[in-house]
Amino acid sequence: METTTLEYYAIQLKNIIDSEDDILEKEANMHLLSEELMNSVWCMTIQMKENEVKSSLSSEGYKAYKKEERTVQYAHGRMTFVRTPFKKDKNDKPFFPADEWLGLGKYQRNSPGFTAKIMQIAPDITSYEKTSRVINHLTTNTVSRSTVMRAVKLYGKRADEYHKHQEVYPEVIENKDKKKVDKIYIEGDAVCFKKQNGEMQFVHVFILHDGVETVSNNRKQSKNMLYFVDIRRKKARDRLKSYLQTHYDMKNIMVIANSDGGSGYEEAVFRDIAGVCGSFEYFIDRYHVSRKLEERVQLEEFIPLFQQAINSGELNKLKMVFDTYESNLETEEQFYHSKKLKNYLIRHWKHLASFTKRGYNIVKEGIGIMESQLRHFTYRLKHCGRHWGKGLNGMAQLLASQKNGDFKQIYLRSWKSEFSLDDSLRGNMSNRLDLRDMNKFTPHVGVKQGRLTLPDKKYVR
Template sequence: MEVIQESSIREQFKSNNNTWFQNFINEYDNKMEATMKNKGYRCIHSMERTVIFTFGEFTFRRKRWKKGSKWVVPVDTMLGLEKNTRYSLEFMYQVACLSTLMSYDMVVKAIDLVYQVSITKPSVVKAVKMCGELINEKNNYRYFNEYKPKESIDILYIEGDGVMVKARENGSDNKNFDLSHFVLHTGSYEEYKNRYKLDNKKEFISMKNSSAREQLIDYIYNTYQITTKTILVTNSDGGHGYTPYIFKELAKDLNVKYHEHFWDEYHVNKLVKEYYKEMPITLLEKVFKALKKHSKSELEMVLDTTESILTSEVEEEKFSIFKRKLLNNFQYLKPAKFRGLKPQGIGIMESQHRKVTYRMKKRGMYWSKRGASTMSQMIVLSYEGKLHDLFFGPWRKEYEPYKEITNFSAADIFNYSSDERNYQLPKLALNATYRYKK
């Protein structure tokens, strides 16, 4: 018995679908005829158009109507097709989704394999650029959005760190740029055994550290009601742009009275292990024991012992830097349990980075600065389950009248864009006294 190739069946389905789709278009055109005439429109002609949908590539004819100088194509409106575009919005959304998971070249191959339609790498770039435009529009939209009551909050967690990616601008050579990444949440709960999920997680990522921080403060200011009892818990590796001072200033901006900052445990452990990797294991164990107990005297004792076995000036200089870093930041090494806090929800930054680093680093990848900024935000939106809303959410229809009326964006009004804002956010308590709890 001869085995029928599945591809031949698929081609037959495709042929049948072409006929069905054109009939579907004709029925809709005929249905709209009376409505269009009642509105004073006159059918001028029918024209062909080729569009790639998620269900295939179709060439179809549809009627074009005119009243005065205004043209209307009911079928295009019904299908959500914009003028002079070859791809449906749903198709572009799916291309954008795939681009957050794989390289642009791999997206082209995946589309060809799954949909049996051919697109090019520039088509993927177009989908990403569309996302960038929509992200800017949605940022502008919030200025026109209705006011929502703020939620009173007892505790806020904020963590920040940078992701180094290769990027270039204005035709220059590739350089390393730091994507600034902040994560905000209100706590965590045990989703299943030993697996915790963050409550009300919100991520902010930008090519500029100051921009990411401004977005973070802006979001908190408009979302949460900070009270005298609100606790702010911050965590970072202490690198440039993420020092304790940065988070102290952030606490001041938010008018938080009770602030606890942590030096990220993962980076501390990495630092200590790296330094003691060629030294007696007993010294490493004693350092960790002192850190666990948060005993500065015990830590100093171990450091003195370490210093006594050094044999060169180079080793002494290296040790001096290591010792100074530990002792100067010792207050931020105090474990959560000694501060009356639960450890869950603290030190989550590395796991939050993973989705960005997996897509945007290694494999010889490099980006334009704008492309890196857009892709990082797309990845965050995709993992938050909000990328679909970016394309199809009700906000787009609500924002449309403002675009038509003003003919310019809210960014022009407020001198604001997602990556470049030169205004200073209003301080919540300019003259308030600030007490930082160590």
């Protein structure tokens, strides 16, 4: 950049500082000035890049046409720049190298990076409207609640695309590369929400981790925890099952499962997820047992006695507590609740036994954590005075990505290059798949990643 240009902006900044405006007004003007400076550099850089590729494009038969202006919102501010369209024939659709370099699609108002910021902020704020207001306060950009909603839905689509790709082309890992651990823990539960049409919708959450590790004197945490989330229970369950098969050497691993035993989260479901493994132990979540006691025991002073009987693991003690409890009941409703509780506890009795009662010398750690982990989802998805629409799955996937750390991989679709099949294998498969199946592999059309150089091949628009 020429020194005179720097001097010009230095003088403008000095004028802002010397002005009689209050400090807030001064900082706002400084922000606008820095935006203007960046815009100047932006335009100069695009001009330099276009000069570099003009000759190569000309050799391919492209002609430069009249420059066109475009405005795009970036995280650092709004950029207005001109770029050159190229065509082989005047009736062809224009090709803009600058748009390719910057990863900009046609009519795209927000840059890929700024859209990513919107997606990352949205889960931390309780509504789309509040998200847009926060962004508008912190930047010179203008973002509406509809823009936030579309960004969330876009992430949901890309997450679905990512998970679907994993189902079609599961990652191949040799046994020697698979994780070999003594134990893994899996839990599952669902959260219910009301949709805009009044129907109920569930978000299903499965979690996986390798046990507990000490991170400080007074703090422990689960190791390698991952979340498998979807509004379709089968999808979330199948992703967890596939992950175990491709990432763990299961033949010697003890699988410890825990749930409330509700529909879709029974012992059989978790046995199916675990598949062939070293051993399998299923527990009914003690938090839900405690809630069941509070719900069904009509005389509160008996709740500790029921807890002691359950902890002892001796069915005779439980029956003695029931005998004493029922001798103090008076109404039909009380006996009704007692019968319900008795059936519940006896039905799940073997799943309430402790590790010791099952013959294991294992410290009870890392199990029964689902309720605390669900708060990450319920805080954002529930109790905010709204009914969800199509954005529910997108928001759930964003919340899961916050925990799993895979936001960038899903958003940029970098997995396409990491997991793609080589050309020869794709050719062999095409001979075996009919047209209906091939529709599964239609490329997703969306924002392209920017490139700094043009390839030799022709651009297909």
